[in-house]
Amino acid sequence: MSVYKIHLTGVGGQGTIKMSTIIGEAAIKRGLNVVMSEVHGMAQRGGVVTTDLKIGDAHSPLIENGDADLVIGFEPAETLRSLPKVSEKTFVITNSARIVPFTVGLGLSEYPPVEQIISELKAKVKHLFVINAEELANKAGNIMSLNMVLLGAATAIPHFPIGKDEIIQAMKENLPPKTIEVNLKAFELGFKEVSG
Amino acid sequence: MNVFKILEAKENSKLFLLGNEAAVRGALESGVSVVSTYPGTPSSEIGNVFSKIAKAAHVYFEFSANEKVAVEVSAAAAASGLRSFAFMKHVGLNVAADSFMSVAYLGVNAGMVILTADDPSMYSSQNEQDNRIYARLANVPLIEPSSPQEVKEFMKYAFDISEQFHLPILFRTTTRVSHMRGVVETGKLVPPKEKGFFKKEPNKYVPVPQNSRRMHKELMEKMNKLAPLISESPLNKVFDFGNEIGVITSGGAFNYVMDVVKEYSLPVKILKLGFSHPFPEKLVLDFLGEVQKVVVVEEVEPIMEKEVLAIVGKYGLNNKIYGKLSGTMPRIYEYTPDIVKNGLFNTLGRKIEAKEILKPESAIPSRPPVLCPGCPHRATYYAVKDAIKELGLKDVIFPSDIGCYTLGIQKPYETADFLLSMGASIGTACGFAHATNQKVVAFIGDSTFFHAGLSALANAVHNEAKAVIVIMDNRTTAMTGRQPSLSEPVNGMGGEAPELSISDIAKAFGVKFVETVDPYNLHKTKEVFKRALQYDGLAVVITKHPCALITDAEKRKRNFWITFRINQDKCTRCMVCITDFACPSFFVAEDGSVHIDPLICDGCGVCTQVCPYNAIEVRR
Numbered sequence: 071m072s073v074y075k076i077h078l079t080g081v082g083g084q085g086t087i088k089m090s091t092i093i094g095e096a097a098i099k100r101g102l103n104v105v106m107s108e109v110h111g112m113a114q115r116g117g118v119v120t121t122d123l124k125i126g127d128a129h130s131p132l133i134e135n136g137d138a139d140l141v142i143g144f145e146p147a148e149t150l151r152s153l154p155k156v157s158e159k160t161f162v163i164t165n166s167a168r169i170v171p172f173t174v175g176l177g178l179s180e181y182p183p184v185e186q187i188i189s190e191l192k193a194k195v196k197h198l199f200v201i202n203a204e205e206l207a208n209k210a211g212n213i214m215s216l217n218m219v220l221l222g223a224a225t226a227i228p229h230f231p232i233g234k235d236e237i238i239q240a241m242k243e244n245l246p247p248k249t250i251e252v253n254l255k256a257f258e259l260g261f262k263e264v265s266g
Numbered sequence: 267m268n269v270f271k272i273l274e275a276k277e278n279s280k281l282f283l284l285g286n287e288a289a290v291r292g293a294l295e296s297g298v299s300v301v302s303t304y305p306g307t308p309s310s311e312i313g314n315v316f317s318k319i320a321k322a323a324h325v326y327f328e329f330s331a332n333e334k335v336a337v338e339v340s341a342a343a344a345a346s347g348l349r350s351f352a353f354m355k356h357v358g359l360n361v362a363a364d365s366f367m368s369v370a371y372l373g374v375n376a377g378m379v380i381l382t383a384d385d386p387s388m389y390s391s392q393n394e395q396d397n398r399i400y401a402r403l404a405n406v407p408l409i410e411p412s413s414p415q416e417v418k419e420f421m422k423y424a425f426d427i428s429e430q431f432h433l434p435i436l437f438r439t440t441t442r443v444s445h446m447r448g449v450v451e452t453g454k455l456v457p458p459k460e461k462g463f464f465k466k467e468p469n470k471y472v473p474v475p476q477n478s479r480r481m482h483k484e485l486m487e488k489m490n491k492l493a494p495l496i497s498e499s500p501l502n503k504v505f506d507f508g509n510e511i512g513v514i515t516s517g518g519a520f521n522y523v524m525d526v527v528k529e530y531s532l533p534v535k536i537l538k539l540g541f542s543h544p545f546p547e548k549l550v551l552d553f554l555g556e557v558q559k560v561v562v563v564e565e566v567e568p569i570m571e572k573e574v575l576a577i578v579g580k581y582g583l584n585n586k587i588y589g590k591l592s593g594t595m596p597r598i599y600e601y602t603p604d605i606v607k608n609g610l611f612n613t614l615g616r617k618i619e620a621k622e623i624l625k626p627e628s629a630i631p632s633r634p635p636v637l638c639p640g641c642p643h644r645a646t647y648y649a650v651k652d653a654i655k656e657l658g659l660k661d662v663i664f665p666s667d668i669g670c671y672t673l674g675i676q677k678p679y680e681t682a683d684f685l686l687s688m689g690a691s692i693g694t695a696c697g698f699a700h701a702t703n704q705k706v707v708a709f710i711g712d713s714t715f716f717h718a719g720l721s722a723l724a725n726a727v728h729n730e731a732k733a734v735i736v737i738m739d740n741r742t743t744a745m746t747g748r749q750p751s752l753s754e755p756v757n758g759m760g761g762e763a764p765e766l767s768i769s770d771i772a773k774a775f776g777v778k779f780v781e782t783v784d785p786y787n788l789h790k791t792k793e794v795f796k797r798a799l800q801y802d803g804l805a806v807v808i809t810k811h812p813c814a815l816i817t818d819a820e821k822r823k824r825n826f827w828i829t830f831r832i833n834q835d836k837c838t839r840c841m842v843c844i845t846d847f848a849c850p851s852f853f854v855a856e857d858g859s860v861h862i863d864p865l866i867c868d869g870c871g872v873c874t875q876v877c878p879y880n881a882i883e884v885r886r
Contacts, residue, residue, distance in 0.1 A: 081633065091267060091447070094282045098449055104282070105413070106447040109389060116850050117635035127528070129413070130521035131446050134603050135623045148633075150626045157624070171633040172850040176677060179631040190628050213865060244267060 073126035074231045075133045076224070079152045080144025081169050082119050085217030088244065089142075090121040092221060096232045096240035097125045107131035116171070118148060125231050140227055142220055144203070145169050146187045153194065161197040163223045163264070164188075165216070167204035199223060199264055206259040212249070215256035222260025234261070273319045275452045283450040285443045286311035288414035289381060292421025293351045294323060296377065297456035300343035301327045302336035304717060305746035306355030307390040308444040309383035313353070313758070314747055320759045325458055329749050329758040332688070332717040333358035334365055337380060341369045344378035344434070345471060346462030349425055353381035356397045361688065361718065363400070366434075370404040371473050371481040373432040373488070376462070377425030381437040383444045386565045386600035390441075392668070392687065394598070396566035401436045401543040405485055407492060408436045408543035409501065410517040414448040420501060420540060422453070431488050436543075440565060442518040442600065489544055497549035501540030504553070508533025511613050512557030514550070514570060516542050519563045522606040532610060545573040554578065554585045561613045562589035565600055588613050635673060639851045640814030640868035642740055643671045645785035647679040648847055648876065650707060650736070652788070653795035662705040663698045667691035667719075669711035670745045671738055678848050681709060689718025696722070696731040705799060706733040712768060713743035713751035720771070726804050727776045734798045734805045737768050738785075740813040748815060772806040779805035786811055788875040818868050829867040829885045830874065832860055836881035847876045 076093065080086040087108055097104040106123045122133045136157040142164075143149025149164040156162060166184060173179040191198055201223055207216040218241070224230060225237050238254065245253050267282065272291050275281055283291065289312050293301065301320065303313045313329060320327035326343075330336035333354040340350035352362075359366065359382050366380065382400070385391040401408035409424050411417040417439065424435040469477055496502065505524070510533040515523050520538045527534050537553045539546065554560065554577065562571040571589035578585050588594040588609075595601075595609045611618050637644045654662055666672055666682035667690065674681035684694055695708035710719050715737050726733065743749040750756045750763075757763035772780045779801045783794045791809065798805035821827050837860055844852050844860065851866035852873075862873075864885060874882045 082635075091282065094447060095267070098280050098282055103449060104447075106282075107442065108284070108445045108447060116633070116638070118633050129524040130442075130518070130603060131448075132442070132522075132602055136621050147630050150628060151630050153624045153626045170853050171631050172636055172848055172852070173632050173634070175844045175852055175854050176848060178677065180629050181631045182628045186628050190626070194624055 073124050073128045074229070075138050076123040076125070076140045076142065077120065077133050077138040077152060077155045078123070078142045078144070079118065079120045079148045081148065082117050084119070084144045085214070086119050086121055086144055089217040089221050090123055092237065092240045092244050093123055093224070093232065095244065096236040099236040099239060100232050102231065103127060105129065105131040118151070120152070139229065140224060142224055144217070144220065146184055147181060149191065150187050156195055158196055160195070161199070161227050162191065162195045163199045163201060163220060163227070164191060165203040165220065166200050167202055201260065201263045203260065206263070207256050210256035210259055211252040215249070215253050218253040218256040219260035222257035223264045226261045226264035269315045269318050270322070272315055273323050277452055277454045279452045281450050281452060282447055283414045284311055284445060284447050285411070285414045285417045285439055286445070287315055288417040288450050289353070289421060290315045290319070291450065291452060292418035293379070294325075294455050295418065295453045296422045296425040297349055297458050298325060298351045298425070299348035299458040299460065299462070300340055300350040301325055302330050302339040302350070303353050304330055304333045304336055304358055305743050305749040306358050306383070307746055308385055308439070308441040309353050309355050309381065310746040310749070312381070313749060317749065317758045317760065323458070324460060327758050329743075331752060333362040337362040337365045337369065340378060340380070341365065341372070341374070341434075343462065344374035344376050345372070346464040347376045348459055348462040349377040351379050351381070353383070355391065356382050356384040356395055357391060357393065357687065358382075359397055359400055366400070367404050368473055369434045370406045371478055371485055372471055373484070374428060374434055375432070377428040378434045379421065379424045379428060379437050380434055381439065384438060384440045384566070386440055392685070394566055396569065397436070397438055398543070398569050399567065404436070405489055406434055406436050407431070407541070408438060409541055410438050411443060411540060412517055412520045412538070413443065414446060414450045416540065417443065418450055423501060431492050433488055433492075438517065440518045440600070493544040494548065496541050496544055496546040499541040499546070502546055502549055503538050503540070505536040505538065507535065509535050509557050511610070512537065512553060512560040513563055513610070514539065514553070514560055514574060515563040516540065516570065517565065519565050519601050519606070522601055522603045523563050523610070525603055526607045526610055530607070532614065534610065539570065542570065545570070547577060550574060550577055551581065554583055559586045559588065559613060561594060561609055562587065563595065563601070563606055563609065564589070566598065634676065636676070636850050637670065637673050638814045638868070639849055639866050640818065640870035641670070642785045642809065642811035642814070643674065643738055644847070644849065645788060645811070645872050646736065646738055646791065646809040647674050647681045649785060649788050649791035650681065650795050651679065653792045653799060656792070657796060657799055659705055659799065662707055663702070665691040665694040665698065665706065665708040667710040667714050669714055671709055671711060674709065678846055687718075688714055689722055692719050692722035692726055692735055695733040695735060696726050696729060699731040699733045707736060707799070708733060709736050709738060711744070712737060712739040712741065712753045715768065716752040716766070723772065723777075724775055730804070732803055734795070734807060737806065737808045739768055739808050739810040742813045742816060744813045744815065748813065768808050777804055777806045779803060780808070781806075782808040782810055784811050785809040786870065786872055788872065814868055814870065821869070828869040829864045830862050830869065830871060830882050831864070831885040832862055833881045833883050834859060836879050838879055840878060842878060843873055843876055843882070847873055849873055
């Protein structure tokens with residue numbers, strides 16, 4: 071099978087690595103090879119966190135520009151920053167709730183209005199899903215389930231190579247038992263956003 | 267993932283492991299008994315896993331004071347007949363180098379593996395030195411895995427070779443291998459030996475000159491015996507997709523080569539070297555006989571390229587060798603699939619079709635790593651800057667050190683002016699104190715102080731450096747993931763341990779001005795700094811408050827979480843909280859009003875002391 075390439079981007083603390091790990095473990099359950107890159111280190115919190123996942127016959131986990139099948143942006147400005155990974159074939163899911171870095175308050179950089187970011191994405195991305203994942207996570211019962219909203223949305227994307235059952239099984243194995251109910255609810259809310 | 271899976275998974279299970287986690291499993295499948303490290307990214311997760319599972323695995327594990335001690339602990343274990351494993355980030359091997367060089371001379375009685383996690387492109391390091399050179403410098407075998415599965419498999423092989431040839435093995439990963447997650451099929455765990463026995467043989471273990479001259483000869487004999495076997499090692503493999511050109515590669519770079527060759531069906535023969543020192547001369551010679559043009563694809567230094575050129579020269583071959591020296595591959599930084607693609611296409615004489623790359627047009631805010639909300643270092647920096655301002659001091663020099671607090675380099679703190687390496691803040695403070703008439707305020711964390719600050723502080727006392735040394739004791743090794751420091755009453759396996767008092771140490775060294783203060787109390791901290799700055803001599807100020815990530819976890823556990831808000835009736839928008847304190851939970855709304863994001867605020871309350879109008883209050 072050809073290699074399916076997923077690029078995730080967000081801000082430290084949003085749960086990008088947890089979501090990527092769940093996708094990877096679910097891929098193994100489906101009998102697929104998977105490689106993933108993580109960035110650890112200097113930024114405990116607040117910095118940009120990206121992960122790349124390749125599912126199928128791949129050796130290196132890095133995704134080149136224009137080469138992603140799916141981009142999942144946990145934060146609108148970060149989705150825009152990852153635009154170089156996108157081409158005609160790419161599906162993009164973006165959260166619309168923003169996290170403003172302290173550099174903006176200090177006057178060292180600027181954060182454009184969310185509407186401007188979304189309209190630029192709409193103009194450039196052929197397959198775009200804009201989701202207010204923060205709102206849906208709160209609806210599910212906890213803002214911390216934001217990553218599972220986006221996981222639900224990703225699972226509903228056409229050509230996503232892993233089934234819902236395997237993802238849910240991997241979620242159960244990777245999340246604290248007392249949070250499962252809220253997380254599953256968040257997952258379903260995200261799934262419906264894409265599947266309609 | 268529950269890290270206990272790494273210990274508990276049965277044979278032939280498939281786990282989704284980081285390269286670092288796979289190293290743990292590999293060591294456990296090798297029957298390792300003693301494991302030691304000092305935390306350093308990209309190797310940190312190896313220690314994080316061992317610290318959780320060591321007790322259950324019957325392995326002795328410690329976070330040593332520094333990498334040199336870690337190598338020494340493991341070397342003694344290996345001399346006592348126990349398999350041992352020391353690991354560290356690349357620059358950690360500089361610290362350990364003195365002992366590492368001697369271990370090569372002395373040799374080992376049981377398998378000993380020293381893992382170095384290199385950091386091409388410097389994701390979390392001060393340089394991108396290529397530690398493959400250390401294998402040449404010390405004359406020890408070098409093993410380079412490319413994937414988590416290989417990390418685990420090669421680890422077992424490394425222990426066997428080490429034991430067979432009585433040599434320590436240098437095991438090199440890079441960030442992209444250590445922090446790559448992949449499918450790892452488990453093998454059988456080998457139970458560790460719990461205790462060894464050290465048989466006294468001073469002539470074998472004490473490198474006084476008469477012994478070390480013999481030892482060097484013995485080392486060369488061992489390596490010469492090993493050298494011809496490398497060409498037959500199963501770690502070195504040919505992948506044959508054609509013979510228009512050849513590629514010699516190793517480590518993480520191999521992954522890019524494979525993906526590019528497969529994706530574009532390139533007629534390339536690949537020689538992958540997993541066991542690359544001693545350099546497998548016969549294998550490479552045979553390879554050069556099959557392909558005329560060879561590209562060497564390796565990250566950072568042109569080490570294998572020079573080895574290949576030496577073989578071409580030695581045998582008078584007419585092969586063309588491409589790599590960094592020929593300008594085919596970039597000389598510095600890590601590789602990517604596109605870089606490797608360019609190198610291979612250029613050598614093959616193929617054209618690369620230009621890709622159209624989408625570029626964002628709207629401004630994107632910069633998002634550098636920041637001190638966390640509630641970080642005690644922010645309070646320390648705020649207080650010290652305030653003290654300097656009140657005293658009207660100019661041109662104060664801030665030597666810094668390695669830890670989260672290096673982020674003091676950022677605006678608005680600007681409290682990091684000079685940095686060399688672990689512990690260097692105090693050593694360079696001594697130099698600045700003698701070389702200039704400027705005030706010197708050095709910053710060092712508790713873990714870094716125990717790593718390499720102790721002897722520098724002794725130096726500052728004895729050589730009478732007039733400086734303020736600020737030891738920022740946040741009760742942990744924060745930046746690498748909160749491993750216990752020697753100032754904490756807990757050891758690497760979660761057991762109780764004696765807590766070392768930094769204040770007592772400074773006093774015992776003869777420092778006359780030693781003050782300990784909680785930086786959350788800004789006023790008191792500022793007053794201490796003012797006195798320290800006016801003190802004519804060496805002053806040590808210990809700012810002691812646990813890392814916010816520790817206190818946050820405790821607050822969550824106790825379900826006691828408050829946050830703060832800004833009373834808009836009192837706020838004058840003076841912006842001091844934003845421009846001087848710069849906590850990431852503060853933001854300015856589009857109408858210019860200042861707010862605290864309750865999702866980011868950790869409730870430390872330090873900002874309430876910063877606001878001149880008492881506008882910050884508990885959110886109800």
